[in-house]
Amino acid sequence: xxxxxxxxxxxxWLSLFAEQVQEQVDLLTxxxxxxxxxxxxxxxxxxxxxxxxxxxDPTATGGDIGSLFRSIAMTLISTVGxxxxxxxxxxxxxxxxxxxxxxxxxxxxxxxMFRSGLEGVQQRGKAQIEEKTMIDALQPAVEALEAAVAxxxxxxxxxxxxxxxxxxxxxxxxxxxxxxGRASYLGPRSIGHQDPGATSAFYLIQSAAAALGxxxxxxxx
Amino acid sequence: MIALIIVSHCHDxxxxxxxxxxxxxxxxxxxxxxxxxxxxxxxxxxxxxxxxVLEAIESCWRPAGVLILVDLGSAILSAETALELLPDEQRxxxxxxxAPLVEGAVVAALEASLGHSLEDVxxxxxxxRNLDKVLR
Numbered sequence: 608x609x610x611x612x613x614x615x616x617x618x619x620w621l622s623l624f625a626e627q628v629q630e631q632v633d634l635l636t637x638x639x640x641x642x643x644x645x646x647x648x649x650x651x652x653x654x655x656x657x658x659x660x661x662x663x664d665p666t667a668t669g670g671d672i673g674s675l676f677r678s679i680a681m682t683l684i685s686t687v688g689x690x691x692x693x694x695x696x697x698x699x700x701x702x703x704x705x706x707x708x709x710x711x712x713x714x715x716x717x718x719x720m721f722r723s724g725l726e727g728v729q730q731r732g733k734a735q736i737e738e739k740t741m742i743d744a745l746q747p748a749v750e751a752l753e754a755a756v757a758x759x760x761x762x763x764x765x766x767x768x769x770x771x772x773x774x775x776x777x778x779x780x781x782x783x784x785x786x787x788g789r790a791s792y793l794g795p796r797s798i799g800h801q802d803p804g805a806t807s808a809f810y811l812i813q814s815a816a817a818a819l820g821x822x823x824x825x826x827x828x
Numbered sequence: 829m830i831a832l833i834i835v836s837h838c839h840d841x842x843x844x845x846x847x848x849x850x851x852x853x854x855x856x857x858x859x860x861x862x863x864x865x866x867x868x869x870x871x872x873x874x875x876x877x878x879x880x881v882l883e884a885i886e887s888c889w890r891p892a893g894v895l896i897l898v899d900l901g902s903a904i905l906s907a908e909t910a911l912e913l914l915p916d917e918q919r920x921x922x923x924x925x926x927a928p929l930v931e932g933a934v935v936a937a938l939e940a941s942l943g944h945s946l947e948d949v950x951x952x953x954x955x956x957r958n959l960d961k962v963l964r
Contacts, residue, residue, distance in 0.1 A: 646875075653868065653873075684879060685865075685877045685878065688873060688902070692875075692878070692906070693906055732905070789901065
């Protein structure tokens with residue numbers, strides 16, 4: 608049986624996610640300039656700076672995973688400004704419901720949190736797979752994670768599967784026509800461009816794989 | 829009487845629509861505008877903030893209900909997020925309108941000032957979508 612994933616690792620995940628988004632701000636802006644209104648990079652950067660600030664203050668983010676997620680959700684919905692705020696906010700708000708008062712979760716519980724988070728995003732954005740949105744990276748990742756758990760893989764292997772599924776999903780958005788959000792106004796002209804929201808969602812999964820799959824690293828840092 | 833909340837990406841639009849709609853009624857209607865976000869430098873930026881929508885609903889709260897008029901995109905998602913954060917009994921008395929923001933707010937203010945119900949005010953505001961501005 609794999610070891611539980613700890614609150615410290617969840618904090619590390621969010622910190623890595625914030626770092627990753629900020630490193631890739633120019634790419635996110637460029638992707639959004641092609642099919643949107645070029646604000647996704649700046650919006651996410653503004654939100655992630657605030658997330659990092661919050662993470663510096665342990666009292667502001669609570670002593671359990673549910674409180675941590677709720678705090679991050681509120682930060683994102685009040686600072687991002689664009690659709691990504693309520694959408695990532697919905698992910699963390701829904702995922703938080705499963706882990707109130709908990710400071711460590713099993714891999715099975717993690718998969719359930721991801722499923723709840725995905726459902727939150729789907730419900731808020733009313734998007735399905737293949738509509739060129741965050742869902743195209745998130746849903747394959749969640750499905751891969753669930754399948755890996757069913758196979759009995761450990762956290763590192765399971766999250767690597769999720770990461771690869773998210774990467775494929777993100778890259779696949781370039782082939783899709785947008786039917787949600789600002790990009791949908793472009794119709795067929797949205798084809799050929801990778802979706803910025805799916806790219807941010809990929810960073811969420813990539814940072815999860817780095818922080819939640821490898822306990823030793825998380826403890827050292 | 830119900831209250832109205834105007835949610836726009838732009839602070840000036842939200843404030844302007846409130847002012848315009850407020851001018852149209854003889855009886856004052858509770859109305860609040862929520863627009864834009866404030867960045868880390870204290871500058872107003874284009875965007876929407878669900879927690880600001882939530883605060884506006886709470887500060888304008890009327891038991892008869894709150895009608896929320898939105899511009900587009902994240903304004904809708906932020907309004908929905910604000911409703912999710914409200915207690916159930918308040919959420920049930922809130923409605924996000926499909927009405928166009930400016931024309932809808934003017935009609936909604938008039939209807940609200942006459943003491944009409946949340947559902948009736950929304951119906952009248954949404955009906956504005958089908959009005960031609962210019963006859964051709």
